[in-house]
Structures are given as C-alpha cells and as structure tokens.
Amino acid sequence: MKALVLSGGAGTRLRPITHTSAKQLVPVANKAVLFYGLESIAEAGITDVGMIVGDTAAEIEEAVGDGSQFGLKVTYIPQERPLGLAHAVLIARDYLGDDDFVMYLGDNFIVGGISGLVDEFRGNRPDAQILLTRVPDPRAFGVAELDPSGQVIGLEEKPDRPKSDLALVGVYLFTPLIHEAVRAIEPSWRGELEITHAIQHLIDSRADVRSTVITGYWKDTGNVGDMLEVNRMVLEGMDRRIDGDVDTASETIGRVVVEEGARIVNSRIVGPAVIGSGTVISNSYVGPFTSVAENCRITDSELEFSIVLRDSSIQGVGRIEASLIGRHVEVTPAPSVPSAHRFVLGDHSKVQITS
Template sequence: MKALVLSGGSGTRLRPITHTSAKQLVPVANKPVLFYGLEAIAAAGITDVGIIVGDTAPAIEAAVGDGSKFGIKATYIRQLAPLGLAHTVLIAREFLGDDDFVMYLGDNFIVGGIDAIVDEFTGSRPDAQIMLTRVSDPRSFGVAELDPDSGAVRSLEEKPKEPKSDLALVGVYLFTPAIHEAVASLKPSWRGELEITEAIQWLLDNDRTVNSTTITGYWKDTGNVADMLEVNRLVLEGMEQRLDGTVSDDSEIIGRVVVEEGATVAGSRIVGPAIIGAGSSITGSYIGPFTAIDEDCCVDDSEIEYSILMSRVSIRGTRRIEASIIGHDAEVTPAPRVPRAHRLVLGDHSKVQISS
C-alpha cells in the first residue's frame, strides 16, 4: 500500500500566517501539523509516500526532505493549481500505479493514528473506505448519507447547502485502483474542482463497494485559528514535564511544562501545559496554560496564554496576549495605550506596537 499526502493547499483561512508559511507547517506543540500525519502513516506500516505540493513546495520539501526521518520514502508531485482532491489522484497516477493507497489531508489531525482503519481496509478490501465523524455544522464538509437500516453508504455530497446528515468526511480515504476509473469520469464541479466525493459517488452508482467507519475520537481540520489552537491544546495536554533547559531559582514552574535544551527561564512563572523551545529566553514573564513557544523566541516582561509563537518571535513589555498565533520573526513591543487583552494573528516578519 502507498500513501498520498495532500500538502498543496494555500490555507486562506489562516491568513496572514499563510501568506508566508505553508499551512501544513504551522506548528502544533512546536511540531508542524504535517509531521503528525507522516508519523501516523509510517506507524501504519506505509513507507512509500507521495506528497502533493503547490506554491509552497520549497518549504514543504525543505521540512520533510527525503522522508527518512519519518521512516518513509517521500516522492514530491507538483499540482500547478488547486483543482480538487480528485485531481491529485489524477496527477499522481504514475506514482500510485495499481497499488491500494491511503489519501491523507496534510492539515488534518487525528488522535490515535490510522492503524485501525488501514487494518480494516486491508482485511475486507472494499473499493473505497471513508472515515466519518459527527459535526455541528456539516455545510463546510463533504457529507455522507447512510442507510438507516443497514448503515451502508447511500450518497455523498460536497459542502451541501442542505445536508442530509451530520456525518462529515474526515480527511483520510482508502482506495483500491478502482478509484482511477471513477476519477477519469469526472467533470469539474460548480467550484471548478474535481471532487473526491463525486468520485466515491461514482463508485456507489456503479455498484462498487464503499465502506465507512464513524470515528468517535478526536479529529480536526486545522484550517483556521480556533482549530489550530484547539489541537495545540490537546497535544500539550498529553505531555509530561521535562526541564532540559535552564530554569532560575526565582522562577516558578507549575504542572506539565517542557523547557527544551538550550532554553532559559528567569524570574518567570510558567503554568502548564506549555512548551518552551530550544534557544528561547523567557524573562520576567508569565506563560499561561496551552502555550507553545517555538525555537529562538524572546519573551520579556510580558504575559501570554493559550497561544502559539512560531520561531524567532520577540515579545517585550506586553500585557496579556491570548488566543493568538504569531508568525516567524514577528516583533511585539509596547505602544502608548493598551486594552485589557490582545488577540493576535500575525504573519511572518510582522512588527506590532502594543502599549504596556
């Protein structure tokens, strides 16, 4: 079995962060979200991985390399325009050959990995297997309708205005080579894309077998700020305390806090779960729960909580930043006036003045 990992999306819902960073490389607990997916694929025993890339190809390729650090062999496949999930299957035809494969959306996060569904698929080998989860507003997803008696998949629809159920497709699909015939039959949808939901519907209409698994565990499409912060919170909650860096005697560490080797904490209070990346300096500051501070950041005389700081961020003399994502090399400094709290989504190399 092979894997096809989709990492070509532009991430419009995460702008301005994604003006300069690939959305799949935005860190969760100081590790790019894409890496969690690659690790899950490797853990399922799949080593031959095609990675679909777009405009951010250089950044993705630099981060993943040949894939050996994940235990996989990475092959990069360029998608010149975002023409849909089914289009990625079309352009990856030579790589996929006649092998079964798993399609994994590179900005999705699934707790527990994909081992169980891969085993289920290989055991029964339907033409397609989809993962479903119940959501409060299915209009933003592909939606499945199941037969109320048998539970079989009856129909699929992409982003319906009037959903037939609350069962959304999770960004993991498993296929036999039968999907290639389905994809070849498609025409662009009203969105101008080749929809994978329509390809799976083609399989259903042509009496092919499509199985579904409804998951009850945690799944997130990390396409917006709120979801990124929520996934960051979840991952941080699973960490154990580890203080490999330097923590001064006048600092207070409470709960599950990770201070990476090379990081320094002086005169500060850190309440976990939180992580301080290698080379970062925390001085005279408060770092609250669910905060991930990446490598080589500087936080001085400031308060931060429930936030993600990407590498080389500098924050000085700032009171109360929360629910924020701050991009690489951003600077936040005091300005004459200050609200009680700040909520920031800053792109790379931003410079913001905030009063102390």
C-alpha cells in the first residue's frame, strides 16, 4: 500500500503567511503541519509516499528530503496548477500503479493518526473508504449523504444546501478502481477535477464505497483560526520539559517546553507553551497556548494564544493575542505623535469631543 500526500495549493486563506511559505509547513507547536501527517502515515506501516507539489516544491523538498527522517521513501510528483484532488490522482497514476493507496491532504490534522483506518481498509478492502465528521457549517466542505443503514449514497462539493452535516475529512483510501473514475469525470464549475465527483462515479457504478464517521479531533488548517486551535490542542498534550536556561528571576508554570539553547530572563511563562531553540524571552509574559519558534526575541511584551515563526522579534508592544506572526518579522511600538483634531465645520454645527 502506498500514500499520496497533497502538498501543493496556494494557501490563499493563510495569506500573507503563504505568500512566502508553503501552507503545509506552517508550524503548530513548532512542528510543520505536514510532518504530523507523514508521521501518521509511517505509524500506519506505509513506507512509499508520492508527494504532489506545486509552486512551493523547492521548500517542501528541502523540509522533507527523501523522507528518511520519517522512515519513509518520498517521490515528488509535480503539479503545474492545483486542478483538484482527482487531478492529483490522475497525474500520480504511473507512481501508484496497481497498488491500493491512502490519499492524505498535507494541511489536515487528525488526532490519533490513521493506523486504525488503514487496518480496517486492509481487512475489508472496499473499493473506496472515506472519512467523515460532523461540522456546524458543511457548506465549506465536501458533504456526504448516507441512507438509513449508513451506506454512502451521494457526495456534493461545497453545496449551498447541504443534505447532511457530514463533511469529508482529508483522508481517503482507494483501490486502483479509482483511476477509472478520475478519467471518467469532467471538471466542475470551479475548473477542477473533484474527488467527490470521482467517488460519486464509483457509487453510481455500484462500487463498494464505505465511510467511517470519526468523533475525534480533525482540522483543515486552512485559516488562522484553525491553525491557532490546532496549536492549542497539540500543546495541551505536551509534557513539561526545560532544556534551556531559565534564570532565577523567571517563573515557568505548568506544561512549558523550553528547548535547548533558549533563554528565559526575568519573565513569566504559563503553559501550555513551547519556546524554540535560540529564542530569548526577556522582561516579558508568555501565556497559554503559545508557540514561539527558534531564534526569536520577545522583549518587554505580553503574548498569549499565538504562533510566532522563526527569526522574529517582538519588542515593547504591550499585549498580543490570537495572532499568527510570520518569519523574520519585527514588531515594535509606533512612534508617538501629538494628539490633535482637525475640522471643516459647516454653519450651525454642533461637535462633541471625547478627550
């Protein structure tokens, strides 16, 4: 069995971060989202991974390499443009051959991994197996319709009027029959080959399409709010570890990780939080659910429920919260300017000013 990992796409919902960085490499708890998925694939006993890459191919390849750091063998498959999930299957045909495979969206995060799902698929070997979860607003997702027995009878991509609240999670398992389906469908109104259409083709052909509804944690880390939420969840599962230098004037409370080479000076760190190697926190407060990557500087500031990427500095700006701060960013106070009011007032005006 192989894996097909999708690591292309423009990441428009995470701009401006993704103007200069692949969305799959934005870190949660100081580790790229993509790495969690690769670790899950390796834990499921899959070693051969085809990785779909686009405009950020060089960055993805630099981070993942040949996959050996994860116990994997990675082959890169270029996609000129993001033309849909089914298009990714189409261009990976030669790599996948006649093997069964799991398709994993590289910006998705699933607690507990996929080992159980893969074992279930290997044991029963339906033509396709999809993962579903209930969401409050399914209009932003592929949506599945089930009959009373739980059989999948229909799929829609981002419908205006969803027939259920069951959204497709970004993990799919297929036999080689899917290759016939992706060749049989036409592009959607979005100009993409939709995997939902390909699976619907299987359903219409009376193929064995099964679903598993998960109740555990899943997130598509496509926007800042979801990134911060995944970061919070991962940090909650971390154990306290102080490998860096914390001076006697500082205090660390709860599940705090201070990586080797980091320094905490006259500061207070309240976990869960992680401070990356080479980072210096001085005269500051770092609150819960915060990840600060390597080689950052936090001085005379307060930071909570945020992600700070590597080589950034925050100096003297008071309190920051619920923020995603990119690489090589400098945050400093604005220069003070005199306060003044300027008016052009017509006849008979009345003006009230709060000083």
